[in-house]
Amino acid sequence: MLSLVANISRSTSYWFLIFLMALSLELIALYFQYQLGYGPCVLCVEIRALVFAVMLIALVAMLLCQYRLIANLMNLALSGAGAALYLKSDLLLRIERNQVESTCGFKADFPQWLPLDQWLPAVFEPWEACGYTPMLWLDITMAEALIYCSIAITLLGLISLFINVAFGRKKDKLELFAKNL
Numbered sequence: 001m002l003s004l005v006a007n008i009s010r011s012t013s014y015w016f017l018i019f020l021m022a023l024s025l026e027l028i029a030l031y032f033q034y035q036l037g038y039g040p041c042v043l044c045v046e047i048r049a050l051v052f053a054v055m056l057i058a059l060v061a062m063l064l065c066q067y068r069l070i071a072n073l074m075n076l077a078l079s080g081a082g083a084a085l086y087l088k089s090d091l092l093l094r095i096e097r098n099q100v101e102s103t104c105g106f107k108a109d110f111p112q113w114l115p116l117d118q119w120l121p122a123v124f125e126p127w128e129a130c131g132y133t134p135m136l137w138l139d140i141t142m143a144e145a146l147i148y149c150s151i152a153i154t155l156l157g158l159i160s161l162f163i164n165v166a167f168g169r170k171k172d173k174l175e176l177f178a179k180n181l
Helices: 002-008 012-034 042-064 068-096 142-167 173-180
Strands: none
Touching: 012 042, 012 142, 042 068, 068 142
């Protein structure tokens, strides 16, 4: 049973579903921004960048997931992105609930070598100060929903990594190639 789960975590379908989930989060954010008029804050665009990173991780994994080592690295990267997403979402929620004083400005803190706010301002340019996220459904704010999503992403990556390491014992082509060297 667990080796079946290990094989699923190394399948293209698994990574495609992760890609679709991240793409859905991006599209929902853009819908709220451009259709409902909720402009993003600095933390919001940093969260979007992390969700975009999840999409890139899933794309790379879709291409190379048949190799157990690459699948493990991608699950580790997915867990790291999920943990970073949790930290940003938690800070956003604490600012929203006035548990911490907002020090957000209007300048995103992207590295100089990756100025996403300049390359793609329609997605990554902050419009508003931090402190409010819109209500979604069942009295859940966007910040709360992001926390739930980030926990799910982190756990999915960690569980898949654990199962793949512990129960995915089949030798793959990359391991056989390395062993024959």
